[in-house]
Amino acid sequence: MIHYFRLIALSIAVMTMTLLIASCAQEQPGDKTRRIAFVFKVDGLLYSEVCKQGAEQAAKDLGIRVDYLAPDKAEVGKQIAIIEQLIAEKADAIIVSPNDADAIVPVIAKAMDAGIKVFTWDSDAPKSQRIFYVAAADDVQIGVDIADALAKQINGKGKVQIVSGGRGAANLNLHVTGMEKAFAKYRGITLVKPYIYNDDDNQKARSMAVAALQKDPDIVGFACANSPSAPAVGEAITSLKKIGKIGVWGLALPSETRSYLKSGAVSGLMLWDPAKLTAFTARAVNDYLDGKQPTDGAEVEGVGKITYKNGVLLIPGATITKNNVDQFDF
Amino acid sequence: MRRALRDARELPAVVLLVAAALWLLLSKPSFRSPGNLAVVGQDAGMLGLMACGETLVILTGGIDLSVASALAMSACLCGALIMAGTPWPAAAIAAIGLGLLAGWVNGALVTWRRLPPILVTLATLLLFRGITNILTGAAPYNLLPEAYKAIGRGGWPMLALVVVASVLSIGIGRSRFGRHLVASGGNESAARLSGIGVPSVLRRAYALSGMLAASAGLLMAAANGNAQWTLADGWELDVIAAVVIGGVRLTGGQGSVFGATVGALIIVILRNALFLSGVPTEQYGLVTGGVIVAAALSERWRSTAADRR
Incomplete structure (x- = not known):
């Protein structure tokens, strides 16, 4: 019986180690690459997984480093810790979907003071110094x-x-x-x-x-x-x-x-397509870092007509019925 | 006669259930509509299966907090296998096997170095659900064949509960395992001294609990046409509430699977009655909480009455 137990304990240990190594082994591109980081509300939602695919696609398309980070619990404190870490690592831009619109305000100010451009997407923090908020409809x-x-x-x-x-x-x-x-x-x-x-x-x-x-x-x-x-x-x-x-x-x-x-x-x-929303956000932020502001009413390829007013950047939502559902693979 | 009635731990629950059911059947046409009775039976069947397994563990003096997580893990395995092309009965058997294994791991951790059951199963509550979340990538398994979905519909979940509860009730009374199970929870050192292999009894109790949770998971995924890692999130508290309302002593040794089944029916029927009466959902907890307090008080009354004898 003890042997069986050791075997199980060992396999659990091996699984844990594999997960830890896998999560640490993300590649680290050279220092010169522009780095933007998404900070989502919580890890493990299908919605979040789809956003992450959009972030990965944007990294490929834009040729920059795009990180996609999320705490294991939907707590603003854990998001603040992640942002503190990004400030220390001198990321170029941070895009956050805050768990608490008010509690996130000070750390956004701290990042902006440190010269890091901060944006929100998916959920906003209207009282903060974030540069703009990207969402699909409201x-x-x-x-x-x-x-x-x-x-x-x-x-x-x-x-x-x-x-x-x-x-x-x-x-x-x-x-x-x-x-x-x-x-x-x-x-x-x-x-x-x-x-x-x-x-x-x-x-x-x-x-x-x-x-x-x-x-x-x-x-x-x-x-x-x-x-x-x-x-x-x-x-x-x-x-x-x-x-x-x-x-x-x-x-x-x-x-x-x-x-x-x-x-x-x-x-x-x-x-809306969360992957498209996230990829579009990465593109808009990358443009902003290049000195290009979003334009209200612009027609964006693959996204549609965007609106940009009072720091809120909206992309159109979509109506999904049985006729077009197969076009959406998430 | 009076003594026999007082000793029937399930009595308050049975009285409450019969009274509630009669009142609803007579006064609420929406309650007795076939569609409504079907969902009540389905919810109670799934909750009751978990409560039966939980009862076995609680009878030994332990507790299993991981049932709802084991349910989700097993249901997702079943869904994943079906969508990979496995015939559904084979996928269902594999899922029940996984539930058994999950329960056995609980039992092994509890008996090895005698770790506290509440701690072990709190850990596996998090581990089972976490593993399911990671391995499924949070994706739903929802392209399931009609033949499989049918087992969660109509009266099948209730029938499963009736069969399982009957088999376990007879089994606990008549088998050696059943007597050892109750003895381990009543007085563990006495059980050890009289030669009962307590660790093996415990492992089997936890394994059965995991297996029954997996069975409930199969039915729940079928009923919803969807197996996903969030399935039955938080249901472990309803399961424990059902067991306690059914008159099972939380410290072990006394109570029955029949009582837990009645407890599960009470929880589901009361919620359904509140819903049909237009009571907002935020008030449901007040009623279930009140029933649990009443169950605890009647337990206290019973034990002081027993001391006086």
Whole structure:
């Protein structure tokens, strides 16, 4: 028995070592190369993995060093530590998606004082000295777009259930605000109260959607603010054999929703390509370091028409339906 | 008769469950609709399977915090194998094997140098989920065949729970392993002295817990049409709540798989009732918390009543 145990302990140790070595073994290009670093909220989300691919693509395209860093927990303190390290290493630019818009302000000031250009992307820190913020549409607008698409599908009348993840998530609450704002325009639409908060848990999201349709059988649409919800509601509608009778719009990754879009259980998604957003951010920052400011209204190849106002640089989002979902490989 | 009733640890839970179910069936048409009963059965089936495994571990005086992480790890293995072309029954068996292995690792760590179970399984809670996150790259496995997805639908999860709970209930009462399991948790040194191989009993209890968590994971991934590393994140607390509400003594030695099953049904049915009544989700914790306090108080009452005899 002891032998087995040693074997297991040994294999665990070997695995740990391999992971450590693999994570340390990133190549270190020469000192002359321009270096920009992305600091995301937390490691290990599919969204983050896709952003990272965009950063890697940008490094190749621009011929500069692009680092993609993220703490193991979504804590602003850990992001501050990463930025402190980047200041010490004299990176050329830092692009952060802060976990806390206020707590990040001092370390951004410190980096700017040290001559490092700081930007935000994905999430902003409006009170900081960051040079500009890059995002795809804005959080409220995404909610408005989801609500408008759903309202159009259901001809502006009937009961609609709003579904979200956690009650404290700032960006989700902004999506919900946008939805409320847009639905208010349609006299015929009533919002079911209370809204569903499913804690981003697939199983809860699905069973709550089924229960919602028992509680209010006349629901004609779901507006989903968090990414597990649209596929989970799609699964619920599939199991209840109500495909085509209920509109479902939301914000989710195509890979998680593709089969439901194709079956018609989910009507469509409003979103952006996180890889494209990240690659575009790297390009805009690289241009800025070269002395080129972004131009409002410019047509950017592969991205579309950008807007640049008051330090906020927006790229257009995309509507994804069964017709174009296969173009998105994330 | 009165004594027998007082000694039935599951009694308060059964009374609560029957009362709640009757009230809901009679007063809420939305509760008894087939679609709703199906999701209640599915949620309770998955939670109940984990609670049955947890009960085995808690009966030995231990605790298994890693069940939900073992669930996600096994479900992801199943999803990955299916999407790599493995027939789903083979993938399911491999996933159950991984759950068994994960549980066995817990048991081995607990018995080797007698490490505290809460510490060991807290570590594996983080390790199993972390490994799953890293190895899957957070990607979902969601192109699953209909034949596999069907096992998570309808009444299958509930049926699985009924079968497992019945087999375990009979097994614990009649098998040598079952008697040793209860004896190890009741009084470990007495169990050792009477020649019970306590370490091997413990390892088997943890292995069974991992295996049942994996089974719940197979059903959950099938029901959602998606295996992903975040599956059942945080469910270990619901599992422990179900076990405690079902009258299982948290320090070991007393309680039953039947009680834990009733506990799981209570948690799921109460939540469903609150949802159907339009109670906002942020208030659910108050109700579950209240039921746990009530369960703890009834346990206290029972033990003082027993002391007085």
